[in-house]
Each structure stands twice: as structure tokens, then as C-alpha cells.
Amino acid sequence: MSVQIGNIDLGEFPLLLAPMEDVSDPPFRYVCKQNGADMMYTEFISSEGLIRDAAKSRQKLDIFEYERPIGIQIFGSDIEHMREATEIATQAKPDLMDINYGCPVKQVACRGAGASLLQDVDKMVAMTKAVVEATHLPVTVKTRLGWDDNTKNVYEVAERLQDVGIKALTIHGRTRSQMYKGEADWRLIRDIKKNPRIQIPIFGNGDIDSPEKAAAWRMEYEVDGMMIGRAAIGYPWIFREIKHFFKTGEYLDKPTIAERIDVCRTHLIKSMEWKGPRTGIFEMRRHYSNYFKGVPDFKEFRMKLVTAATVEEIEEILAQVDKKYALEMA
Known part of the structure; x- marks a missing residue:
């Protein structure tokens, strides 16, 4: 029905x-x-x-x-x-x-x-x-x-x-x-x-x-x-x-680090497109800790993400996250 x-x-x-x-x-x-x-x-x-x-x-x-x-x-x-x-x-x-x-x-x-x-x-x-x-x-x-x-x-x-x-x-x-x-x-x-x-x-x-x-x-x-x-x-x-x-009746695999980064990036791009780069970057800051919840020792990266002021900086940090955790959490 x-x-x-x-x-x-x-x-x-x-x-x-x-x-x-x-x-x-x-x-x-x-x-x-x-x-x-x-x-x-x-x-x-x-x-x-x-x-x-x-x-x-x-x-x-x-x-x-x-x-x-x-x-x-x-x-x-x-x-x-x-x-x-x-x-x-x-x-x-x-x-x-x-x-x-x-x-x-x-x-x-x-x-x-x-x-x-x-x-x-x-x-x-x-x-x-x-x-x-x-x-x-x-x-x-x-x-x-x-x-x-x-x-x-x-x-x-x-x-x-x-x-x-x-x-x-x-x-x-x-x-x-x-x-x-x-x-x-x-x-x-x-x-x-x-x-x-x-x-x-x-x-x-x-x-x-x-x-x-x-x-x-x-x-x-x-x-x-x-x-x-x-x-x-x-x-x-x-x-x-x-x-x-x-x-x-079965569980889907949890999202990989690459998937988390990919969706986080998509969210950021859409945020910048809709609100303009400055506001888009600023308002995205409230979401990072949730996208990477449960990832061990993430605090340092989170601090970097919430202070980054340009999309280039954010991309660089996300690349570092990918590099560090892709193997660890595979």
C-alpha cells in the first residue's frame, strides 16, 4: 500500500x-x-x-x-x-x-x-x-x-x-x-x-x-x-x-572515509553555491564534527576545518584526512 x-x-x-x-x-x-x-x-x-x-x-x-x-x-x-x-x-x-x-x-x-x-x-x-x-x-x-x-x-x-x-x-x-x-x-x-x-x-x-x-x-x-x-x-x-x-534484514556497510569526505565535500560545494563562498564556508563549520563522528583522533583535523577560510584550505585538509584514515579504517 x-x-x-x-x-x-x-x-x-x-x-x-x-x-x-x-x-x-x-x-x-x-x-x-x-x-x-x-x-x-x-x-x-x-x-x-x-x-x-x-x-x-x-x-x-x-x-x-x-x-x-x-x-x-x-x-x-x-x-x-x-x-x-x-x-x-x-x-x-x-x-x-x-x-x-x-x-x-x-x-x-x-x-x-x-x-x-x-x-x-x-x-x-x-x-x-x-x-x-x-x-x-x-x-x-x-x-x-x-x-x-x-x-x-x-x-x-x-x-x-x-x-x-x-x-x-x-x-x-x-x-x-x-x-x-x-x-x-x-x-x-x-x-x-x-x-x-x-x-x-x-x-x-x-x-x-x-x-x-x-x-x-x-x-x-x-x-x-x-x-x-x-x-x-x-x-x-x-x-x-x-x-x-x-x-x-541486513546492515549496509558503514560509509568509508572516502564516502564521508565525498558527501561532506558535496555539502560544502552546495552550501557555497547557495549562500555564496564566505557564508557557505562559515555555515558548513557546524557539520564537520558530525560527518566524522567516531573517527579516532579527529580533533586536530576538526579544529583545522572549522578555522579554514578558503575552499582550497578545506580541500587540502580533507586530502590529509583521506591519506591518514583511508588505510587505517579500510
Whole structure:
């Protein structure tokens, strides 16, 4: 059975790349797509920023043909502004619109946006309805279990948002008060999937970081697909590894040093092409330690990479890494 969102066919049990602030930009999305992500989202975009035509918000609307299917994710606290932002984002021609009702960080949640809306389901429903009516595209939602342990209201949220027209729901298995601590609890996600009233795809999110966990939780929680976030940072191979494990029950070989360097280099080149050389090099610095996580005695190279100011310097350091580790880790 293929998973459908509106007229988008995602195949059987899709793996989605989560929208992550300062991570899920086009260069990062490129390497994830190359490694098997079935659907991706932009970083979340402020509705206020879009309406004010803020350069940073506008730039986040950049999407490329090879990324499809892709969703633009927006957040905000004002219903009218969310409607306007939806109209603006629709003009960028994504495949779907997504609303962020899950972001737990203070700058978002304490301004009445993101996970904050879990405290006011009536407003969340009204806002979702406004977004659905403002676009011809399918609308999806990402949220959490609830605000805290005493208010796990996502079961009600799922029914009411489906009633106003959303086409899929992704649920992160934590409350807002948990932030990213503790373990994600997917039991309530399973209950929603089993609710006979729910007809839309339900995707699980939170703590999927290995092929065997993905396979076990697919069986245990019966979701329609999974969204992967932090585990893909510096490790876009997670998508292809999970898919291989689903198909064969066997592990794919881990990426070699040469592969790590190759994907890291691709990410850097895409970053420079999209943001310009200076910003591209600077913003790539946050990714190096993840690309080479687990490589022994890498600290010296990491320090060099995060201080290198030109692409030539970075290429030289990567060549040194290749030379040192290619034989050691073969």
C-alpha cells in the first residue's frame, strides 16, 4: 500500500527528513535526497518574516526540482498572518504546506507559536482551517504529544485537525516540556493510528537513529512512515541504511572515509553555491564534527576545518584526512 498525501505518492512506508532550524537548508537536503529521503521540508519559516518580506525568511522559500516532493513549513501565532504567509509560500510552488505546532524552543513557543498552540486547541484548529483555505496544496501538520505530561491532548488534536482538512500528521513522541530530553514515547502515536476515525497518514518522529530501531518500531507502532531529524545530521546515510535493512534484514556497510569526505565535500560545494563562498564556508563549520563522528583522533583535523577560510584550505585538509584514515579504517 502506497502512502498518499493529496496527490503525492510517497511509496510504501516513506522516510521523511524533519524540518530543522539552521540544518534543513537546500545543501543539507541535497545530500539527504541523494541518500534516500522520500520527502523533505524546509527549515521552519516565520509567518511574520514572510509578510514583512524579511530576506532570511524569503531565502528559506528556495526549493529545487530535484528535492521534490518537498513541503514548506511555516509557524506563527496570528491566524490572519498565517493565512497571508500561506499564500506567499504557495507561490514558491512546493508540493505541500506544513504547519509547525511542535517547536519547543522559547523564542517560538513563548511567543504563542509552535508547540504553544497545544495549550489552545480551538485556536490551533481555527489557524489550521485558515491555512487549508488559503492554498490549493495539501496541508500537513507536525506536533507533539501535548504541552506537558498532564495535557497529552494529541489524540483530540489529530481528530479535529483532520476534520478541518489536513492530509497527514507527524507526531514527535515527546511533550513540549520534555524538549528533546528523555526517551520518545510512541504509544500514543500508535493509539491515534488505530483510531477508526483517522483516515490520514500518521508519521512517527523522535529517536529513530538506527535501522534495527526503525524496523522494530515500524512493527510495534504501526505508523505509515517515519520522520528522521537529528540522526541525519552529518549522517545522511541513515535513510539508505534503514531502507536496505527493511528490504533485506541486513546492515549496509558503514560509509568509508572516502564516502564521508565525498558527501561532506558535496555539502560544502552546495552550501557555497547557495549562500555564496564566505557564508557557505562559515555555515558548513557546524557539520564537520558530525560527518566524522567516531573517527579516532579527529580533533586536530576538526579544529583545522572549522578555522579554514578558503575552499582550497578545506580541500587540502580533507586530502590529509583521506591519506591518514583511508588505510587505517579500510
